[in-house]
Amino acid sequence: MELDLAADPVTLTRHLVDIESVSHHEGPIADAVEAALRRCGHLEVVRRGHTIVARTRLGRPERVVIAGHLDTVPVNGNLPSRLDEEAGILHGLGTCDMKGGDAVLLHLAATLPEPNRDLTFVLYDGEEVASVHNGLRKLAESEPDLLAADFAILMEPSDGVVEAGCQGTLRVEVRTRGERAHSARSWRGVNAIHAAGEVLARLAAYEPRQPVIDGLRYHEGLNAVRIRGGVAGNVVPDECVVEVNHRFAPDRSEAEALAFVRDFFDGFEVELTDTAPGAMPGLDRPAARAFLAAVGGVANPKFGWTDVARFTVLGVPAVNFGPGDPLFAHKADEHVPIAQIRHCEQVLRSWLTAPLPEGPGA
């Protein structure tokens, strides 16, 4: 399917949603996006794997990155998209996280040949899986110049309100061990799955921290996201692995968060498998302040880890601003209000076409 980026952003959102793009399978959507961007004469386009960068080269005094990921979590009976015109809601996998935001981004890329700031549009793969697969991470490490900017906006769902900072995330495997035996003489073995009951009991009793930072209240989490164990239907199993995802507020470093998790599972084997730092809200920075003022002055905390943290590491102030209530991300009934798609598009269009204020980053 050929994508029409000039179509209205709601129609474009539907088209993007209906190109299935579960993590590790972003090839078709990346092909479609790349082809459509290459048809825009005012953009310079490069592709790395399934990550696409499209830039204006107007010599403006400021450059802004606008970015979104192309992948989704696994299908959950929620494709293709379904438009409820009466309620003004678009349903389907990725409508909220984050093809509504991608559609706004792509529509602006195609229809703003002369913005007031130079723009770098980034569409990337592998955001919903371990960070080793993250296309933006790869780009930040291999070609950071492609991401150089004065400010960055991630189109992650934020209910059309600026969300600042983000929580960190880490994953560990908590492992119990036992001793195999034939299940008919189970008293001669030690059941590793039974031993994992205590791991799950601790998780069920977990009480999250909710620290307030720069006036924003964060909310941590500690969840088993996968569990596996077993050898055969008649063998007492000698190993059980609980994969745990910890989300931690940005006042804790990755090392501090890991220390908390190790202490929480004291007595069990804990192996770190994936980690990414949080980002402090950064609302004191000039570029963030300017954008925040332009869109109404209100900011919320970001609970989900987003690639805002990668821009923080590169020294680029960044915020989340996109259509969709993040509470519906990754749920079977994922959806986005079409009014929010239009709102985000209009706010950004105004900000990118108004005369620049005096002085850089004002």
Add this chain to the structure above:
Amino acid sequence: MELDLAADPVTLTRHLVDIESVSHHEGPIADAVEAALRRCGHLEVVRRGHTIVARTRLGRPERVVIAGHLDTVPVNGNLPSRLDEEAGILHGLGTCDMKGGDAVLLHLAATLPEPNRDLTFVLYDGEEVASVHNGLRKLAESEPDLLAADFAILMEPSDGVVEAGCQGTLRVEVRTRGERAHSARSWRGVNAIHAAGEVLARLAAYEPRQPVIDGLRYHEGLNAVRIRGGVAGNVVPDECVVEVNHRFAPDRSEAEALAFVRDFFDGFEVELTDTAPGAMPGLDRPAARAFLAAVGGVANPKFGWTDVARFTVLGVPAVNFGPGDPLFAHKADEHVPIAQIRHCEQVLRSWLTAPLPEGPGA
């Protein structure tokens, strides 16, 4: 490799062990066994799938089935076989369960052209997995005449002592459900893996029954043999499944055992996936008494489910009698004392060559 059935049974055991034959992959060992049996002119051989039946047709007044399964549980760093000559121990996957018994069976098949009773040798596949795959079950259902006999001996490991009866086995899936959510906002979902903690806690607290039947003390068991759950590394999972194996003494029917399990997991979803009945010891039957007397008069209870129960259903009295301590079945350090292989072979050879006692089944 061509099997030499006339070789001594210990050497033959090694050869059988070194043909890897994990359940669902019995083709190569069945091919080798079939070819070797077909070289014995005194046997009539038929093959059904990976199950082989070889029979004498001497018109004797009694017929005895001698049976063994060809498959093993998964490899656990215990292949190929290793002979410790000094200790008189053969190590390796299947040495105990049950290629030592298979070797005795095959050696007798090849070297007893004129036994005192007609013999039916059965080697079959799919015993270590769900009963739907069991080659003996399939044969009992499709061609029960092939298994017609006055008595049956299963060469399952029994420490070279007659083991009578067997415990039943059933498997259920115990399922917990939750609601998916992004793990960054986990308080909006319900974690199904955390909910499985209570299932594992009950299992850890289980107290087994140990009823005494015909003077034999049985020992029940209730074990998680597998656990699975999880959608993606950043999703609160909406389902967790604990596969539980219950071993029950032969004084309970399958229906009674299932009722116990349902009650044990009261409040959770319980789905039956596999069931096989136990077998009462049956030591009061004439044929069982005669064999028991011939081998010394001692019997133990059988804890593991064995295909003895299938013969019980066909009306054929049956016992377990084979080399190897069943406590080492399915363990990484599985092994068999070579003296037990020789003992079983000699006991059976004597019983099958001595003059028959007066009267059938005396």
